[in-house]
Amino acid sequence: MSSGDDGLHVIIEFGGGAELLFDKQKRHVVNLPADREWTLKLLLFWIRDNLLKERPELFLQGDTVRPGILVLVNDADWELLGQGEYRLQKGDTILFISTLHGG
């Protein structure tokens, strides 16, 4: 992770049991390197490489999230925003909620 003011600050949150793959930590404030244009798809790989603690197959399937994980950007369904193509903005909150747990 690069530091400095020129990076892209975003907040990443996990819920519904998805946090179990991230050391049970629900909220992560991160600064993404400013060397590229960040899309949600790129962020998924960045999360896998930098935040994920275990069993990546429970988070990613191919180049998107595993079916059953909901993604919200600033409390809006990513399916309204172009999913992986959405371009991250400074200060965005990206929330991943698993629907697969419990019962």
Next chain:
Amino acid sequence: MPVLCSAKCGNNAILKRPKTGDALCKECFYWAFETEIHNTIDNGKLFKSGDKVAIGASGGKDSTVLAYVLKLLNERYNYGLQLFLLSIDEGITGYRDDSLETVKQNRDDYEMPLKILSYEELYGWTMDSIVAQIGRKNNCTFCGVFRRQALDRGAALLGVDCIATGHNADDIAETVLMNVLRGDIARLQRCTSAITSGEGSITRCKPLKYTYEKEIVMYAYFKRLVYFSTECVFAPNAYRGHARAYLKDLEKIRPSAIIDIIHSGERLQAKGTIKMPERRNCSRCGFVSSCEVCKACVLLEGLNRGMPKLGIGKSSKVRLQQAEVNRLKTRINF
């Protein structure tokens, strides 16, 4: 670029509905979600005024949303229901003991009386001790069979008219697939019904039958409902997991697949010539059963006699096993 709500209310949409593809804002989503559940209740005649209803409560997302929505609809549409929470403590350390805390929270939040019944007091066995005996294969069979009966017993203790469970559209579509794969025509016919009742057994209903899991989770999130979200520590070996993964893959390709499978299941009918299992009462415990002795009693006997495979899988295998035990006993007698 924000997307506008399909209902033309002028607000920004927050969710794309999997069932219809509509983009809805928060308020229109709440309205659609709640009204659809009301329609399921109304069209299926799930309740009568004055009914006492036990909500099968696990502390998970489905039963938490069910309790919240039933309370809300009961007030909004004057159903005249008396609502209770009924929880089963299977005795799974690190799972049910934690989730029961959530149920107690529901009891306080929704002001509903709560009854907790444990496998230990009903059967003399906890799931922890069953798994210690039989290993991690087939344990979900025990848990499922025991829970079904435990809910019935709890309902009898509470004196309710009906048990409402949080089965959602995804659960029902999974069950349809599983019953097709197993060739279980009797269950295939029953599993899509929003309400089931029979002589001697309590009425059960599924108000969330047409409600997608995605929407239940979104509703709980936006309403800030607190639920317990840990996978059962024994679950990963369950057959249902495969049906679930398959269904989620289908949903990704075509979101209406879930509701389509339910509709297909509803339209399947067995020919009149197909022999269906008769429903009668267990000769040991008196609960409804399709056999002389019900599955719960057979499983329990297996546990108590140190033959836990009794009642699981093919009966021919069990007979072989029993013969082997008898042969050994005979030898010892010599």
